[in-house]
Amino acid sequence: MAALDNFPDIVKRNEPLAPYTNLRIGGPAELLVQPRNREELAAVVRQCFRETLPLRVIGKACNVLVRDEGVRGVVMRLAEPAFTEIHVTGKRVTAGAGAPVSALISQAAQSGLAGLETLVGIPGTVGGALRCNAGDRAGDIGQFVAQVEVLDTKGEVQVRERDELQFTYHWSNLDDPVLLSAAFQLEPDSPDAIVKRMRKAWILRRAGQPLTYQAASRIFTNPRGLSASALIEQAGLAKTRVGGAEVSERDAGFIVVHPGGTSRDVLRLIDLVRSRVHERFGVELELEIRVW
Numbered sequence: 227m228a229a230l231d232n233f234p235d236i237v238k239r240n241e242p243l244a245p246y247t248n249l250r251i252g253g254p255a256e257l258l259v260q261p262r263n264r265e266e267l268a269a270v271v272r273q274c275f276r277e278t279l280p281l282r283v284i285g286k287a288c289n290v291l292v293r294d295e296g297v298r299g300v301v302m303r304l305a306e307p308a309f310t311e312i313h314v315t316g317k318r319v320t321a322g323a324g325a326p327v328s329a330l331i332s333q334a335a336q337s338g339l340a341g342l343e344t345l346v347g348i349p350g351t352v353g354g355a356l357r358c359n360a361g362d363r364a365g366d367i368g369q370f371v372a373q374v375e376v377l378d379t380k381g382e383v384q385v386r387e388r389d390e391l392q393f394t395y396h397w398s399n400l401d402d403p404v405l406l407s408a409a410f411q412l413e414p415d416s417p418d419a420i421v422k423r424m425r426k427a428w429i430l431r432r433a434g435q436p437l438t439y440q441a442a443s444r445i446f447t448n449p450r451g452l453s454a455s456a457l458i459e460q461a462g463l464a465k466t467r468v469g470g471a472e473v474s475e476r477d478a479g480f481i482v483v484h485p486g487g488t489s490r491d492v493l494r495l496i497d498l499v500r501s502r503v504h505e506r507f508g509v510e511l512e513l514e515i516r517v518w
């Protein structure tokens with residue numbers, strides 16, 4: 227029997243991942259699983275660990291580069307309503323890990339709950355944002371997290387409370403196989419004031435980033451006390467192109483992928499940028515994007 231044959235309704239074999247990624251590139255998943263509820267999700271997770279099948283969860287792949295060769299094992303996608311609901315109770319907003327961060331922010335704002343609006347314009351899902359502690363100098367998602375529900379390797383739900391959680395620059399200690407949902411503790415404010423701050427944050431974020439119609443990803447983390455974008459720019463690498471991949475001219479920390487570009491082009495451009503920055507400044511740029 228082939229792997230996960232017992233889940234024919236929710237498993238796609240050899241499914242191209244490009245349409246599910248922000249960059250629209252990359253090869254297929256051996257098994258793409260889209261569970262409809264927590265029971266199916268838990269059963270698949272248990273089977274993956276029992277049969278040592280590699281398991282990855284994909285959000286909107288804004289921080290993932292899928293190689294052209296594709297991904298062995300299981301790629302899980304939490305796109306069904308059971309994983310995308312958002313509820314507001316008092317000062318707490320609870321969101322499924324598959325919910326878009328944009329939906330979380332707007333629901334909080336409409337409910338007169340402040341804090342998350344500084345994250346406006348960061349693409350991706352709640353799960354991806356938690357794992358990567360999405361944010362910037364104005365704040366990060368981690369600071370508002372009250373608790374997170376996860377699935378452990380046995381497929382059992384566990385609750386990670388605030389005092390167990392650590393969030394630092396683009397990192398969290400949420401390393402369980404699947405993040406299910408998170409509760410955010412926010413502060414009341416007038417929806418008008420929140421929307422005003424949201425607009426300001428949006429304008430600031432969009433001003434520096436690649437144009438909205440371009441498929442783009444942030445590639446490197448900022449070395450301590452430095453800016454990856456500034457180093458790349460100062461090394462004269464803005465607009466450098468390898469195949470269909472190009473260093474963005476608006477923010478050199480981003481790579482833009484033109485139609486026909488491949489993951490191989492992006493990886494070759496990454497190597498080029500890293501070696502030039504190293505030659506010029508002696509700094510090793512670390513990848514922010516995860517390569518699958």
Ligand SMILES: Cc1cc2nc3c(=O)[nH]c(=O)nc-3n(C[C@H](O)[C@H](O)[C@H](O)COP(=O)(O)OP(=O)(O)OC[C@H]3O[C@@H](n4cnc5c(N)ncnc54)[C@H](O)[C@@H]3O)c2cc1C
Pocket residue numbers: 248282283284285286287288289290304323324347348349350351352353354355356357358359360361362396402403404405406435436442443444516
């Ligand atoms: C134009 C642009 C602007 C950006 N600006 C910012 C910015 O200002 N600040 C910032 O911090 N980031 C920024 N990013 C990066 C990116 O948006 C964030 O890292 C985002 O939070 C990733 O979410 P995602 O759903 O796409 O996660 P993915 O890229 O799909 O996944 C990221 C990681 O999280 C894991 N993961 C995702 N969901 C789950 C889950 N439910 N359970 C377990 N693991 C999971 C994945 O396996 C992977 O390891 C930007 C990206 C782009 C393209």
